[in-house]
Amino acid sequence: MALSAALALSAAACGGDDEGSGGDDGVVIGFMGDLTGENSGIVIPPKQGAQMAIDEYNATNPKTKITLKTYDSQGRGEQAVPLAKSAITKDKIVGLIGPAFSGESQQVAPVLEEGKIPSISPSATNTALGKNGWKYWHRIVGNDEIQGGGVGEFITRALKAKKVFVIHDNSEYGKPLGEKVEATAKTGGATTQVDAINPEGSDFAATVNKVKSFAPDAIFYGGYYAEGGKLLKQLREGGVKARFLSGDGSLDKGLAAGAGVENAKDSVIACPCLIDPQGTASPASKKFSEAYKAKFNADTAIYSAEGYDAATAFIEAIKAGNTTPEDINSFLSKVDVAGVSKQVKFLPTGEPAAADVYVYKVEGETLPLIGKASEATV
Amino acid sequence: MFGNFIDQFWPSTIDGLSLGAIYALVALGYTMVYGVLRLINFAHSEIFMIGTFAALATLNAIGLSAPVGGLALIGLVLMLAVVAGLVSGASAVALEFVAYRPLRRRGASRLAALISAIGASLFLQQLFARVLIPWWFDLPKEKGALPIPKHFTETVDLLSIGDFIIRNDKLFVILGAIVMMIALDQFVNRTQLGRGIRATAQDPETAVLMGVNIDRVVSATFMIGGVMAGVAAALYLMRFGETNYFVGFLLGIKAFTAAVLGGIGNLRGALVGGLTLGLIEMYGSVIFGSAWQDVVAFSVLVLVLMFRPTGILGESLQQARA
The missing domain is CATH 3.40.50.2300 (Response regulator)
Incomplete structure (x- = not known):
């Protein structure tokens, strides 16, 4: 007490x-x-x-x-x-x-x-x-399912990606999120490949090699920003230029801090949450x-x-x-x-009735809102 | 599955060797201390961690304005390695002084020293997590990336034949580890202090009777292990550009595994074990997926130990020749 x-x-x-x-x-x-x-x-x-x-x-x-x-x-x-x-x-x-x-x-x-x-x-x-x-x-x-669906749809609609590489951290959060993104992207007509990293590790070279050999248009990472930043850094250093996306676990300036501002530039982070100091929404x-x-x-x-x-x-x-x-x-x-x-407003299950997914873009160490994942373009 | 393996064979080999080289350098610390004291120094992973912070501090002090490549990078890494080596070496000696020597003096059992090692490891990690990092970087105690100087390594492909691409930083790591290894091998086998180390490893009592100063030998052993971990830390910082208080944990376990795989107590075994482990991890993750990296690595360890309980090279420090 x-x-x-x-x-x-x-x-x-x-x-x-x-x-x-x-x-x-x-x-x-x-x-x-x-x-x-x-x-x-x-x-x-x-x-x-x-x-x-x-x-x-x-x-x-x-x-x-x-x-x-x-x-x-x-x-x-x-x-x-x-x-x-x-x-x-x-x-x-x-x-x-x-x-x-x-x-x-x-x-x-x-x-x-x-x-x-x-x-x-x-x-x-x-x-x-x-x-x-x-x-x-x-x-x-x-x-997370709504989020994964929103991002997956965003990847095929707004980014027009044909090849999507999904990486997750094998956690209870990252794995289902990554899998949902993969499934949605597949439904959207993209070919996909998945790999998991060990978030405790520091060398993601094997994953980088796989991504390089798959040559995707977009990469989605399901996991938290600390490892996301390291992963993104190694991907860019390995010469991978595809657009990097991630979920709410990476919606933090720590992503750009870990990856380096240049490497994180133009990455897209999705979140079912709304952070909107400019009043865009x-x-x-x-x-x-x-x-x-x-x-x-x-x-x-x-x-x-x-x-x-x-x-x-x-x-x-x-x-x-x-x-x-x-x-x-x-x-x-x-x-x-x-x-x-x-x-x-709540559904009988306790879930919110309205559940929009928003996308944010990494610019320097800031994360300005782009808009709803279902409408936004980049 | 195996199609991937053929596609990604060369990149995986290079990555495996450069990862393994860092394992090998850290493994040396475990192996030398084990050889001399029959003690597994679990705090060695924190000695490595201290090295990465020493290198980072040096890097911050220099304050690069643009990434460096070529000879300038070699010079820079050399400088970082010297600083990190000295700091890690000194920390290792201090660690021995505080955590092990009093126990050894009183003739405590090796298990007591083992517990002391685990305690020292936790203490150092938390010291960095709770006190030094927040103070130094003015950060709340959070898990996440520490600010690393933006400009550091300029990666250049030195040689590229099809898939066979050697990037400068990966090559430096491999070469750095091999050079340090040869230097250490020569030191242990050619110098008087090296002979003292071998003698103590073989039979501490007789070594004392023969006039070997055992405290000096133990300090030297910790010093050398620490220096190697410091060099590994500098190479690690160049290669991955990040560190944190828990950076030594998994790497320490892997390095210890490498030491056992190669034959604990055996210097060359550390190199062989490190490189083998690095390659196994990379090949394993190409074939089975990266999530299986550790599973494959430890399965191989189990298999090797089943058939060769003393590790691949199996010799200990005491019998190492020439």
């Missing part, structure tokens, strides 16, 4: 926000994810997005105020489960934003299911999560980005809009007078409001 409180405190301190103790007339919503660990870079933005939505709501002086309480799971299921239990029994949360990652979601969701606590993850994209028949679980981001995201920048002195980053939208769904429920977890959950099944990243 002391541990969770301390972690929540330190996380709050680093976000620089003030959290009240939740008065008698207020409710507590949790946020769970890796807030201080290795991958906190992709969890702090949605936490800040959620914080912003709740602060905005509280500023309107509503009847029921909301307190956001953070739970630092470090992205680990074994830490997330006890945290979730104490969140339910001790802190009496009425809803949980998170857990941020798919692995911990898989372990935490049954606990929430048993405690009848609704959850909305801003960032867990594993496809299988939506197939468990959970009644209290939701997510506000498109799953909608005026709403421009407005959101400006407010976010003013509040946190940082540009919107990965999943910050989704964190905001997840909080919005809970806020709508509470606005409508629902203050028990059970009522909130039944409200979530019919919520239908405009969010920043998409229309906030």
